[in-house]
Amino acid sequence: MGKKVLMKGNEAIGEAAIRSGCKCFFGYPITPQTEVAAYMAKEMPKLNRVFLQAESEIAAINMVYGAAGTGVRCMTSSSSPGISLKAEGISYIAASELPCVIMNIMRGGPGLGGIQPAQADYFQATKGCGHGDYYLPVYVPNSIQEMVDIIQEAFDVADIYRTPVMVMGDGMLGQMMEPVEFKERVSREIPEKTWAANGRGNRETHNVINSLYLNPEQLENHNLKLFKKYEEIMKNEVRYELFNVEEDTDLILVAYGTTSRICKSVIRLAKEKGIKLGLIRPITIWPFPREAFDKTINKTKFGYLSVEMSMGQMVEDIRLSVEGRKPVDFYGRVGGMVPTPEEILTKVVQIVGGEK
Incomplete structure (x- = not known):
């Protein structure tokens, strides 16, 4: 270390x-x-x-x-x-x-x-x-x-x-x-x-x-x-993380950057209510990790929830990846507001129907 x-x-x-x-x-x-x-x-x-x-x-x-x-x-x-x-x-x-x-x-x-x-x-x-x-x-x-x-x-x-x-x-x-x-x-x-424009050197012509x-x-x-x-x-070059995605997951959160860290706290809070959440965390957003959705589509009961600090810009790519096979919901804060774990959990409960 x-x-x-x-x-x-x-x-x-x-x-x-x-x-x-x-x-x-x-x-x-x-x-x-x-x-x-x-x-x-x-x-x-x-x-x-x-x-x-x-x-x-x-x-x-x-x-x-x-x-x-x-x-x-x-x-x-x-x-x-x-x-x-x-x-x-x-x-x-x-x-x-x-x-x-x-x-x-x-x-x-x-x-x-x-x-x-x-x-x-x-x-x-x-x-x-x-x-x-x-x-x-x-x-x-x-x-x-x-x-x-x-x-x-x-x-x-x-x-x-x-x-x-x-x-x-x-x-x-x-x-x-x-x-x-x-x-x-x-x-x-x-x-x-060999393409660089850094002098002719031994080349017969200049690089342009x-x-x-x-x-x-x-x-x-x-x-x-x-x-x-x-x-x-x-x-x-596609990169992503799957976190806590199990065979009987109720809902899978999708988030990147700081928001994904908040979502990991949501997963812990939801567990106390008997709700099983997973997380897909894109590490590249282009190329978008479409394969992560193919791998998890049969593991989520209620589909996916995109959590973003935007008006839902990633939702498009999630829906293209899901191809209508499961619902895709959205929760976001904008303008510099950061979503709290409690806010996101409230949205989760709305989707999955409360404590299990």
Whole structure:
């Protein structure tokens, strides 16, 4: 067991990125993720690496685009309205098949909204953060330790598939403090970056980074190529946790991030009332863990309850996965309000009919 240190979530994000070989960080301050940039501003120069506070979120993501094109590991971080501003650049990066890591510490919206934790960026992240036909892997850790581990994984996945990767946490994960261990890990096998625009070297021609295809046949072929890659990601990179799912479960909760931790408390409270609850916790929301529902569909009497800090954005993916085989209900709080175990339990009792 390695040494654990007490760290704020945002600072742990920065340290995990540094230990993962991040060479360039470009960002812009926005609550509740500003400490990520502050940590990188302090630590990156000590290692002779690049930290730059851009003049805007738009500038920051385009700096990531440029740095990623040279093949170095790079990262940006923001919160909900800032990710909206980065969306065009993220689409360019995905189209140009460049690896990078994008951190989103979510706050309440829409608009400027508020600075309290929320999960209302689910659609933005999973249905294409920007224009065109594309996806990007999206991880949703539920603790600072898992966030640290996933950031290290995210850099590898970005390099393996030549894609931007998003890691999303709500504002609570960014601001809370927990013990964290920076584990020694074996990096996955990373292909040589023969595509990088980092000088001609021994090549006969220069590498060119581009997302513009004026010939429609070429653009269609490029889209088909991207979606072959997305099929590989869907096959290989789905991650989820099944918790307390037994053969005779009354109801299965579905939740991610901080909300999933609250749901584990609900499971304990429900047990005292004789109600058997399980939990599906997506760790990737794209690709969405549809197989988790196939595995559990015959184990739940009353179906599934999606618990979110949004107006029910994950419900769509749950219903697509369930395919009408069982009911899908929803309970959520929004605008920065965090659901309590007692509130969720009240909804559970409404569905299953009280004490058993």
